[in-house]
Amino acid sequence: MTMSAGKTGGNGKLKIGMYWAASCGGCDISLLEIGPHILELIEAADIVLWPCVADFKYADVAQYPDQFIDVCFFNGGVRNSEQEELARLLRRKSKTLVAFGACASDGGIPALANTKTVEGIFASSYDDNPSLDNPSRVRPQPVTEIHCGELSIPHFCPHVLRLSDIVEVDYQIPGCPPQADRIWEATLALVGGELPARNTAKKVACFDKSVCDECPREKRQVKIKGFRRPHEAIAEPEWCLLEQGFICMGPATRSGCGALCLKANQPCRGCYGPSGDVVDQGAAMISAVGSILDATTEERAREIVDQIVDPVGTFYRFTMASSDLKGNR
Ligand code: SF4
Ligand code: SF4
Numbered sequence: 001m002t003m004s005a006g007k008t009g010g011n012g013k014l015k016i017g018m019y020w021a022a023s024c025g026g027c028d029i030s031l032l033e034i035g036p037h038i039l040e041l042i043e044a045a046d047i048v049l050w051p052c053v054a055d056f057k058y059a060d061v062a063q064y065p066d067q068f069i070d071v072c073f074f075n076g077g078v079r080n081s082e083q084e085e086l087a088r089l090l091r092r093k094s095k096t097l098v099a100f101g102a103c104a105s106d107g108g109i110p111a112l113a114n115t116k117t118v119e120g121i122f123a124s125s126y127d128d129n130p131s132l133d134n135p136s137r138v139r140p141q142p143v144t145e146i147h148c149g150e151l152s153i154p155h156f157c158p159h160v161l162r163l164s165d166i167v168e169v170d171y172q173i174p175g176c177p178p179q180a181d182r183i184w185e186a187t188l189a190l191v192g193g194e195l196p197a198r199n200t201a202k203k204v205a206c207f208d209k210s211v212c213d214e215c216p217r218e219k220r221q222v223k224i225k226g227f228r229r230p231h232e233a234i235a236e237p238e239w240c241l242l243e244q245g246f247i248c249m250g251p252a253t254r255s256g257c258g259a260l261c262l263k264a265n266q267p268c269r270g271c272y273g274p275s276g277d278v279v280d281q282g283a284a285m286i287s288a289v290g291s292i293l294d295a296t297t298e299e300r301a302r303e304i305v306d307q308i309v310d311p312v313g314t315f316y317r318f319t320m321a322s323s324d325l326k327g328n329r
Contacts, residue, residue, distance in 0.1 A: 014070045014191055016041070017049035017061075018100070019090055021083035022110045022160060023076030027101040028052035030177035031073070034184045044191065045070075049090075058086070064093050071190050073100040073173075077107045077321060078161040082154035091167035096190060102176040104163045105204075106273050106281075107321025109176070111160040112313055114320050118158055162321045171195060172204045176271035176318055179257050182206055204254070210275040211250035211268045215259045219243065223294035227307040230266055241267045242292070247314055252284035271318050280324045282315035 020028055028050075032038060048069055049056045072094035078084050091097050102108040113121055126132065126139045144151045163169050173186050186206075189195045222243045235241055241248040241262070249270030250262070261268050274281035295301035308314060316323050 014045040015048045015068060016045045017047070017069045017072040017090065017094065018052070019049060019072065019074050019076075019086060020052055021074065021076030021086065021104070021163075022079035023101065023103045023108070025052065026177040027073075027075035027103075030101070030175075030180065031183060033180040034187075035180065037184050041187065058089070061089060061093060066092050067095045069094040071096045071098060071187075073098050074104050074163050075100040077103040077110050078157065078163065078166055079110060080154035080156055084157065084161075084166055087163055087166040096170045097163075097167065098186075098190070099163045099169045099172040101178055102174060102271050102273060102318040105172045105174055105322070106319040107160050107162055108318050111162075111319075111321035112317065114159050114326065115312060118156060122156075159326075160321055165321070169203070172206075174204060174206050174254055174272045175257060179260070181258075182256050206254055206256040206272065208276045209255045211253045211255050211257070211259055211262070211272070214255045215240075215250055215262050215268075217241065217262060224289070224292050224304065225294045226304055229309060235265050237265055242289075247289070247308065249281070249285055249315075249317075251288040252278055252281045269317055270315075273319055273322075280322075281319045282312075282323055282325070285315050286311075 018028065018031060034041070047054070048064070049061055049072070069090070072090050074087065074090060074097060076083065078087055099105045103110055107114070116124075122139055126134055127137050140153060140156075142152060142155055171186070171190070173183060175182065178186075186195075217240045218238055219240045220243060224243065224245055226245055227247060228245050230246060235244050235246060242250070246267045248262075248267035250259075250268040252275060253268055253270045254272040254275040256272055259268075270281060270285070274284065278284045289305075290301075293301050293304050295304055305311075312320075312325075316325065320326065
């Protein structure tokens with residue numbers, strides 16, 4: 001597959017942006033993982049914003065005409081006022097805005113903080129943090145007076161939000177991070193105008209099936225007698241991990257990664273978000289687990305599920321912001 005320029009005016013090159021909000025930087029790295037295709041991308045497109053690799057100023061972006069950017073990839077959730085402002089700005093400046101990766105799509109790991117209050121987060125980060133020497137319990141202040149004026153930092157929002165909670169999103173590319181093949185396919189479709197129309201339900205530039213559908217492991221129709229964590233035992237390599245008692249999110253997770261973790265003998269952690277029509281990935285997975293417990297009484301079922309360590313972090317690891325729970329909201 002090759003990329004051709006010419007969907008936009010000016011020098012004939014597309015204008016592409018990549019922005020990071022509340023994220024780890026992995027999505028930016030994953031864009032580089034398209035390997036030699038990066039040369040095709042650079043030939044066909046001008047990068048007009050990519051804070052991870054070049055020093056673009058927000059003021060420059062603000063001066064772009066509206067819809068100046070053909071495709072803007074936005075990775076990370078929205079945790080503070082700066083990220084919210086950029087989400088609104090980039091929506092205005094972009095013809096197509098893409099939620100890139102698990103955090104922009106569903107909140108990702110940062111949204112697990114939605115199970116805590118802001119006060120709880122600040123207390124554990126600045127007051128009771130064993131790796132921090134902070135006897136005066138100093139905390140970041142939104143505004144600090146200095147000799148020549150005021151210094152301000154962004155406000156910490158009460159919750160981590162998805163990009164779509166702030167502005168309209170045209171498409172999503174799921175994954176933590178998205179796999180290079182899926183990124184390249186989606187990029188080609190975006191610049192070639194081959195993605196479904198924005199006003200259709202299909203917004204996710206990926207497959208609809210579940211990870212189980214592309215997993216090569218054998219299902220033996222065995223019920224679960226107990227749960228264990230990946231470090232507690234070495235799994236049989238050919239057999240379904242869920243049936244072996246490892247929580248594998250495959251049944252409720254969108255395929256597209258090629259069953260990457262399963263091939264490394266590790267359970268799927270759910271990073272591609274909910275599959276197909278599933279709305280709440282965690283609820284769907286809890287339902288899947290409940291249907292294969294080796295229990296005929298409620299008491300026995302409770303004994304088994306009590307062995308699941310950190311159920312919220314397990315079932316909602318990547319999707320708390322888009323779940324029906326939504327944390328403390
Ligand atoms: S539950 Fe996990 S291991 Fe089992 S078939 Fe699905 S993806 Fe494969
Ligand atoms: S197997 Fe699951 S956790 Fe691993 S990359 Fe694929 S979707 Fe993500």
